[in-house]
Amino acid sequence: MTTFICTACGTQYPPSDAPPANCPICQDQRQYIPASGQRWSTYDEVRRTHRAAFQRYEPHLLGLGVTPDFAIGQRALLVERAQGNILWDCVAPLTDATIDLLRALGGLRAIAISHPHYYTTMVEWAHAFDCDVWLHEDDARWVMRPDARVRTWSGETRSLGDGVTLIRCGGHFAGGQVLHWQDGAAGNGALLVGDVVQAVPDANFVSFMWSYPNLVPLPASAIDKIEQALAPYAFERLYGAWWNRSTVEDAKNVVTRSAARYREALTRVLL
Numbered sequence: 001m002t003t004f005i006c007t008a009c010g011t012q013y014p015p016s017d018a019p020p021a022n023c024p025i026c027q028d029q030r031q032y033i034p035a036s037g038q039r040w041s042t043y044d045e046v047r048r049t050h051r052a053a054f055q056r057y058e059p060h061l062l063g064l065g066v067t068p069d070f071a072i073g074q075r076a077l078l079v080e081r082a083q084g085n086i087l088w089d090c091v092a093p094l095t096d097a098t099i100d101l102l103r104a105l106g107g108l109r110a111i112a113i114s115h116p117h118y119y120t121t122m123v124e125w126a127h128a129f130d131c132d133v134w135l136h137e138d139d140a141r142w143v144m145r146p147d148a149r150v151r152t153w154s155g156e157t158r159s160l161g162d163g164v165t166l167i168r169c170g171g172h173f174a175g176g177q178v179l180h181w182q183d184g185a186a187g188n189g190a191l192l193v194g195d196v197v198q199a200v201p202d203a204n205f206v207s208f209m210w211s212y213p214n215l216v217p218l219p220a221s222a223i224d225k226i227e228q229a230l231a232p233y234a235f236e237r238l239y240g241a242w243w244n245r246s247t248v249e250d251a252k253n254v255v256t257r258s259a260a261r262y263r264e265a266l267t268r269v270l271l
């Protein structure tokens with residue numbers, strides 16, 4: 001049976017004969033319905049019209065995506081570990097080439113996704129690799145295709161074993177999570193953030209928003225929460241959600257500096 005995918009956000013819906021009436025992910029103010037209206041594709045079609053794209057970022061970290069970009073245009077990351085690989089974030093078209101490559105690399109032990117904009121076809125990936133998807137329970141209401149493989153966790157952190165930890169930062173979404181990889185950046189720690197923390201053109205800063213497409217900022221209390229959530233973790237490098245301009249060095253200091261700048265901007269008095 002056909003599964004429909006929203007072409008604006010990449011979210012896949014349960015099998016159906018006709019497209020869903022609407023896409024709640026796009027109706028939310030953190031996304032948008034395009035001016036041209038709600039459009040749908042199918043899982044078969046997006047697999048047919050996209051090719052796999054890969055990029056090596058550092059040893060044991062591989063970017064996974066498609067060309068041309070689809071929907072929001074993010075790419076996923078594969079953390080390769082002897083104890084089992086972890087997929088961070090997701091893209092809608094899961095191509096045969098991607099399946100072959102991942103199987104050759106040992107498959108997947110788990111999938112974790114930063115926030116609902118990247119849930120896309122997570123159920124397809126989970127079934128293809130016979131593994132669970134870990135989401136924070138505060139975002140459970142945004143799961144458009146429930147499945148036994150989609151699991152939620154509660155609280156502030158959850159270990160995926162062997163130095164990989166999910167950290168709830170909130171902000172962009174209440175359950176927005178990042179992944180701390182202790183062995184990343186040559187053992188200095190790496191943080192995989194989706195757009196819970198946003199890499200920006202200036203590599204000396206990152207930023208944070210409640211709605212990126214619609215430019216709605218977060219309150220200072222949310223910035224405090226993100227900083228506090230990350231405080232116990234060392235990380236030299238940060239990886240955002242995009243192919244380009246998304247790798248940040250000296251990342252711990254960059255996040256601290258950026259949080260301070262953001263708070264200052266929220267209270268600035270223009271003369």
Ligand SMILES: [Zn+2]
Binds near residue numbers: 006007011024025026
């Ligand atoms: Zn959508």
Ligand SMILES: [Zn+2]
Binds near residue numbers: 115117195212
């Ligand atoms: Zn987002």
